Amino acid sequence: MIRLNVTMVYGSGVRESCGNMNNPFFTVVIPTYNRSNLLKRAIESVLDQTFESFEIIVIDDHSIDDTSSVVKSFSDLRIRYMKNSRTKGACGARNVGIFSAKAKWVAFLDDDDVWLPEKLECQYELTRNAEQSVGLVCTDYAIFKEKRQRPINIKNRPSGWVRDKLLYGNRIGCLSSVCIRTEVLKAIAGFDERFPSNQDQDLYLRVAEISKFSNVPKTLVHIYQDNREDRIGQNSKSKLKGYILLRNKYWALINKSLRLRHRYESRIFTYAFLQGEKTLIAKCLPWVLLGTLVDFHNFLLTIRSTILLYIRHKAQTRI
Numbered sequence: 001m002i003r004l005n006v007t008m009v010y011g012s013g014v015r016e017s018c019g020n021m022n023n024p025f026f027t028v029v030i031p032t033y034n035r036s037n038l039l040k041r042a043i044e045s046v047l048d049q050t051f052e053s054f055e056i057i058v059i060d061d062h063s064i065d066d067t068s069s070v071v072k073s074f075s076d077l078r079i080r081y082m083k084n085s086r087t088k089g090a091c092g093a094r095n096v097g098i099f100s101a102k103a104k105w106v107a108f109l110d111d112d113d114v115w116l117p118e119k120l121e122c123q124y125e126l127t128r129n130a131e132q133s134v135g136l137v138c139t140d141y142a143i144f145k146e147k148r149q150r151p152i153n154i155k156n157r158p159s160g161w162v163r164d165k166l167l168y169g170n171r172i173g174c175l176s177s178v179c180i181r182t183e184v185l186k187a188i189a190g191f192d193e194r195f196p197s198n199q200d201q202d203l204y205l206r207v208a209e210i211s212k213f214s215n216v217p218k219t220l221v222h223i224y225q226d227n228r229e230d231r232i233g234q235n236s237k238s239k240l241k242g243y244i245l246l247r248n249k250y251w252a253l254i255n256k257s258l259r260l261r262h263r264y265e266s267r268i269f270t271y272a273f274l275q276g277e278k279t280l281i282a283k284c285l286p287w288v289l290l291g292t293l294v295d296f297h298n299f300l301l302t303i304r305s306t307i308l309l310y311i312r313h314k315a316q317t318r319i
Contacts, residue, residue: 039070055078057100068081089196105181114222140177142221151222169263198245
């Protein structure tokens with residue numbers, strides 16, 4: 001059982017939504033921490049949805065900026081604001097939203113991302129006709145990078161029972177494109193708060209054990225990535241811990257396949273290399289080299305990504 005440990009500050013606004021506010025179809029969970037300058041845009045993208053049967057829960061992870069003022073500026077009774085009494089991290093904040101949800105489905109939105117107006121309507125049309133075994137519905141999305149003129153368009157189209165595909169790699173990607181049945185999220189106890197990274201892949205794997213996946217084949221989410229915040233040194237620590245946790249958690253499945261073992265040890269190798277973890281590097285290297293026999297494509301990707309990340313890391317340390 002997860003203790004929420006939050007203070008309910010207020011429900012804001014005066015505008016009624018269509019339908020029964022006490023029984024919305026979607027609960028939109030927006031975790032945030034000291035990014036009030038971005039949060040307003042995210043909330044506006046939800047309020048601009050063509051489908052209006054939703055509630056928004058903004059989980060403030062103990063921010064010290066004007067986040068509460070930004071939320072108060074919206075006049076809409078569908079918005080609930082909850083502030084953690086201590087910083088719990090992204091997983092902990094999302095769990096607060098999950099276990100406070102009134103709706104049948106939970107849709108996640110990061111505070112720096114934006115939904116296009118038809119996002120919820122398209123997912124609603126699919127979910128209302130879907131069989132009960134479908135527990136997750138995602139959409140295509142576009143990634144906007146600070147120094148890149150054109151977005152990177154991601155086709156995000158899992159279908160059916162997809163756990164084995166997800167075990168090889170995160171085929172779903174960003175949480176902002178995803179909605180999941182609330183009963184499924186509660187059955188798996190939400191996010192595993194031990195994970196500093198890869199928490200989304202872990203969540204998808206556990207959902208995939210009990211549910212089918214489906215998708216809306218349309219770009220309905222814009223993901224914004226600010227290169228200035230991408231500090232490789234700090235990020236690699238989280239990535240290393242996340243991949244080790246993921247490998248250990250699913251060891252019984254991973255250890256049955258040489259290809260999967262190569263895949264996970266390769267990811268650990270990359271971030272161990274960036275952190276200078278010599279013991280881990282030595283343990284993982286034979287599994288990386290095994291890729292020349294069992295997964296040559298991933299072997300090449302591992303070598304390439306390790307070199308590129310190392311170069312970027314060195315460049316950042318000189319700044």
